[in-house]
Amino acid sequence: MRIAVVGLGLIGGSMAKSIKARTAHTVYGADLDRETLTMARMCGAMDAPLTEENLPQCDLVLVAICPGAAIQWVTDHADKIAKSAILVDLCGVKRVVVEALAPIAAAHGFAYIGGHPMAGKERGGFTAATDDLYEGASMILTPDKRTDMQLLETLKDFFLDLGFAGLTFSDPAEHDRIIAFTSQLAHITSSAYVKSPEAQKRRGFSAGSFRDMTRVARLDENMWTELFLDNTDYLTAELDTLIHHLTEFSQALRARDPEQLRALLRQGREMKATAGGN
Amino acid sequence: MRIAVVGLGLIGGSMAKSIKARTAHTVYGADLDRETLTMARMCGAMDAPLTEENLPQCDLVLVAICPGAAIQWVTDHADKIAKSAILVDLCGVKRVVVEALAPIAAAHGFAYIGGHPMAGKERGGFTAATDDLYEGASMILTPDKRTDMQLLETLKDFFLDLGFAGLTFSDPAEHDRIIAFTSQLAHITSSAYVKSPEAQKRRGFSAGSFRDMTRVARLDENMWTELFLDNTDYLTAELDTLIHHLTEFSQALRARDPEQLRALLRQGREMKATAGGN
Known part of the structure; x- marks a missing residue:
């Protein structure tokens, strides 16, 4: 397949690296940061930059940027996406994204399904991306009535090739409700936990529990602010x-x-x- | 040295295993559970059970049981401990233990210092104990005016031999204040976190952050209840x-x-x- 990867941060960068390390697919990458694009080419994580010319040839489009930017990107590029293509967004919230993208896909005739790879780390960006990030992880997909079985089989084979343990199906609301607990609340708790003045005093008094409790406090506040605001009902x-x-x-x-x-x-x-969970 | 290890749970068991795996010292072990004593002998974690006869020959006595039980054990056995011996308790709170044990040691003439190895895991008991639990960990000690430098040097050599990265000195109140944040609060948060009804629903929606946040919810409620009640002021x-x-x-x-x-x-x-902390 020819695969577009839009956004080469931790999630998209790990997709690109996994595809190139584990499959024979072609990757066209896009990122706002020129240095990231150069790095991605130099380390073999993509074959060429994504352009107006090669986007229409792509069989699969993975959109790995923040929800608002993802909706904007698809709006801007929908008429360049082939009717035979599958578009999957990898945003961490699903209601707001699926509600916006499903009608665009239907109007333009390409297939669309929401996705969320259940993997991450406390460090972001292309340099933190690895070709084994998804090993053993579950890939959440939000199929709807329009989704056909052949498409799900294609995506299943693709994601298993990248190292995922399997697919998990959900609808956008269920996804957002569960993720509020399993992921978003964990990030808030970690951030709140480390704010005790005690954290700034002496070291040498901590073992694994402090490390685990505060690991994800090292987060990208811009991305998480957007994700939280798209999910305030379940999260509060x-x-x-x-x-x-x-x-x-x-x-x-x-x-x-x-x-x-x-x-x-x-x-x-x-x-x-x-x-x-252990 | 001849070393008594009182209590062969995760902490004492790991001390016994580390001593036998990494040094030439002799270990006499004590545990209320007969099966644990048998296992400890069979796997070479101790040389013989601790008895009224060999306790007086011990150069070092490590007490690795809960605070109340530790105070009771030392009270009951103080007249069998050699005046040349060093006693170190390994309890997770220090004020209540040091206040009780320091006067007993002074009255009987043996050296005493409070200790707390900064290592642990979510599983307890001798079967969870390992000879590498303390690798890279810090060993907290609470020396006081009675503590002499030679004793600290002896303990430093001993704990470094077991794999500890170094000693950290504190007084009992500082220890309890910091540990309330770095360890006790983490266990409460983990336990509170996992109580959301969402935790009992579907799997496949979690990655590392949920696992890390709830890892230590698997705890021994009897031990932690006692440790929390000995530290309510700092912990609340x-x-x-x-x-x-x-x-x-x-x-x-x-x-x-x-x-x-x-x-x-x-x-x-x-x-x-x-x-x-990463």
């Missing part, structure tokens, strides 16, 4: 739930109540056992 | 701080305020950069 509900459960601990500690503390911790242990 | 203050910072995010989200959200995230990123 999850924040309320977390604050409620923290407050239960605070009350049990202030009451010096061992039975209640033990019950709260046991409940968490049992819920972790059935929640998975 | 840290919980208040975290809830405050989470509430700031909640307010900015509800106001749909991109500038405030960006500022809150930037502040977290900058504080993470100077806080260390």
Whole structure:
């Protein structure tokens, strides 16, 4: 296939690197940053820059930029995309993006499906991108009534070739609701956690739990602000739930109540056992 | 040296395994669980059980059980400990333990210093113990006016032999204040985080951030209840701080305020950069 990768940050850059390292597909890359484009060419992560001339030849278009920019890019380029092509956006929220892109795709006759690769790291940008980022990860897709099975089979083969463990299907609202908890809330908690003045004092007093708790505080505030604002309903509900459960601990500690503390911790242990994720 | 290891759980078991794997010292082990003692002998983590007969011959006594049990054990065995011996407790809180043990040691003439190895994992018990748990970790010690330099040199050589990266000195109150943030709050947050009903629904929607955020929710509720109750003052203050910072995010989200959200995230990123821990 000829594949356009729009945006060569951590997600798009890792797509490009994985495609070139693991398949025989051709990659045309686009990025606003010229240096990134040069690096991507030099390290073999793409075959050539994406242009007005080769975009119409692409069989697959992966859009790996922020939601607003993704909607804008597709709006601007829809008439250059072949009717036989499949477009997949890789944005971290799905309702706002799918609502905007599905009608554009329908109007122009190309296939569209929302996507979200469940992989990431605390460092962003092309230099952090790797050809093994997606190994063992799940690829979320949001098919709708227009999606045909042949397209899903094509995408399944493609994403498994990149190292993904499998596809997970969802609708945009379910995706956004779950991701508010599994990813967005984790980033907010990490950022809030590290703000204790204690974090700036002595080192040598921490082990794995502090490192894990604060790892993703190192985030791109522009991207995450946009993702959070596209998901405020689900995200504020999850924040309320977390604050409620923290407050239960605070009350049990202030009451010096061992039975209640033990019950709260046991409940968490049992819920972790059935929640998975190690 | 002849070394007594009292308690062969994750911490004491890893001490015994590290000593036998990395040094020529003799280990006498004690544990309430007979099966653990048998396992420890069979896998070479100790030379013999600790007895009333060999305790007086020990040069170093490591007490790796919960605070209340540690105080009770030392109270019961103080008259069997040689005046030339060094006793180090490995409890996760230091004020309550040091206040109880320092006078007993002074009265009986043996040296005592509080300790806390900065290493752990979400699984406990002897079977989770390993001979590399302490590799690269820092060993916190709480020396006082009675502590002599020769003793610290002996302990430094000993702990470096086990793989520790170095010693960190503190007083019990500073230790408890910092640990409330770097370790105890992380365990509470992890436990609170996983209690969202969302955690029990579909899988396939999570990557590293969810795993890291909830890893230590798998904890021993009896041990942590005791550790938390010995540190309620510092711990409730840290919980208040975290809830405050989470509430700031909640307010900015509800106001749909991109500038405030960006500022809150930037502040977290900058504080993470100077806080260390990856």
